[in-house]
Amino acid sequence: MSQQLRFTLETSTHAIGHAIARLSEFASCYGMDDDAQFKLDLCANELLANVAEHAYAGAVGEVGLELLLDSAGATLTVVDNGPRFDPFDEAALPLPTSLATARIGGLGLHLVRRFADAVRYERVGNCNRLTVEISGESTLLHPPATVTLPDAVPDVTSAPVSS
Amino acid sequence: MPFASKALTDDLIQVTLDGRLDIAGTAAIEQPFAFATTGRAARIIIDLSGVTFMTSIGIRLLVATARAQTNRGGSVVLAAAPPLVQQVLETAGIDQLIQMVATTDEARAAMALR
Numbered sequence: 657m658s659q660q661l662r663f664t665l666e667t668s669t670h671a672i673g674h675a676i677a678r679l680s681e682f683a684s685c686y687g688m689d690d691d692a693q694f695k696l697d698l699c700a701n702e703l704l705a706n707v708a709e710h711a712y713a714g715a716v717g718e719v720g721l722e723l724l725l726d727s728a729g730a731t732l733t734v735v736d737n738g739p740r741f742d743p744f745d746e747a748a749l750p751l752p753t754s755l756a757t758a759r760i761g762g763l764g765l766h767l768v769r770r771f772a773d774a775v776r777y778e779r780v781g782n783c784n785r786l787t788v789e790i791s792g793e794s795t796l797l798h799p800p801a802t803v804t805l806p807d808a809v810p811d812v813t814s815a816p817v818s819s
Numbered sequence: 820m821p822f823a824s825k826a827l828t829d830d831l832i833q834v835t836l837d838g839r840l841d842i843a844g845t846a847a848i849e850q851p852f853a854f855a856t857t858g859r860a861a862r863i864i865i866d867l868s869g870v871t872f873m874t875s876i877g878i879r880l881l882v883a884t885a886r887a888q889t890n891r892g893g894s895v896v897l898a899a900a901p902p903l904v905q906q907v908l909e910t911a912g913i914d915q916l917i918q919m920v921a922t923t924d925e926a927r928a929a930m931a932l933r
Contacts, residue, residue, distance in 0.1 A: 673843040694872070694903045701841050701874045751912030755886045763911055764875035770910045 658726040659686050666716050667708040667736075676700055679723055679732075686725050692792020695771045696723075696730050699788045702764035703734045711738030711784070729773070729791035735783050742777040743786070744769070822848055824855040830893075831862045831930055833923065837869035840877025849880060856895075857887035862933055864926040868899035873907045881908075885917045894918075894933055898926035 661682045665671040679700050683693050700721075707719050720735035743765050751766070752758035769775060772788035779785075823835045834856055838844055856863050865881065885895040897919045900908060908914060920926050 669842055669846065673841075676841070691903070697872060698874060698907065701876075705842060705874070705876065752882075752916060753912075755882065755889050755916050758882050758886070758916060763878060767875060767907065767910060771907075 661723045664720045672704045689793045695790045699768050702768050707736045711736040731789050733787040735785050737782050833864040835866040839872040841874045845876045856884045860891040860893040862930045863895045865897050873904045896926045898923045
């Protein structure tokens with residue numbers, strides 16, 4: 657059994673904040689353990705920040721989020737239609753060695769690489785698809801009878817889907 | 820993401836952060852936090868015990884504070900980070916740049932030597 661949440665949002669700070677809250681509430685509703693929820697939260701934040709910064713040359717654009725939960729954990733996919741950009745194709749940046757020279761750019765993707773169990777990039781049509789997998793214990797087989805999700809993200813294109 | 824600042828002595832300040840240091844949480848405190856922690860040379864203890872979440876944006880805030888204080892002749896110690904927040908900071912290598920200790924008491928002891 658799996659549960660899926662899929663919606664789109666704009667890459668504004670406000671919309672990203674609401675989207676992150678929505679993802680977290682969905683994962684919590686289906687019993688994802690705290691450590692896995694923290695990793696999912698971190699990866700979602702960093703991937704959305706990356707899209708907001710790079711996909712549309714600083715302008716606000718649209719991004720799709722897909723979250724699949726199953727008994728093994730979570731699979732999160734972030735989709736944008738900016739120019740081809742595989743952030744995982746670049747060599748990992750060396751960590752800063754002194755305060756004077758520390759640069760934080762690239763650190764978010766370093767955290768994604770380290771906290772996710774798997775990461776992958778695909779170019780599908782005109783879209784970049786970044787996917788991360790996070791393992792974690794879940795009580796998906798016993799979801800609550802009614803799942804109430806926050807209706808905070810504008811332009812929601814689909815409701816949760818059970819499969 | 821509220822924070823509170825308390826002067827323990829003339830040049831020793833303890834700043835307590837609470838909540839999420841993500842995009843929204845960091846943006847909400849960035850300016851007043853910088854004013855409270857970098858306005859003059861001081862020894863700054865940043866109490867992270869109430870921080871529930873940390874991203875690279877929050878790390879940037881901490882590094883900027885530590886860099887500014889170091890440039891002014893002051894210093895920063897990070898104290899009492901919860902385990903997952905500590906894991907984020909260590910994964911980012913921040914423990915190699917800014918001293919991290921388990922409690923605010925340890926932070927005060929460390930600062931007493933400076």
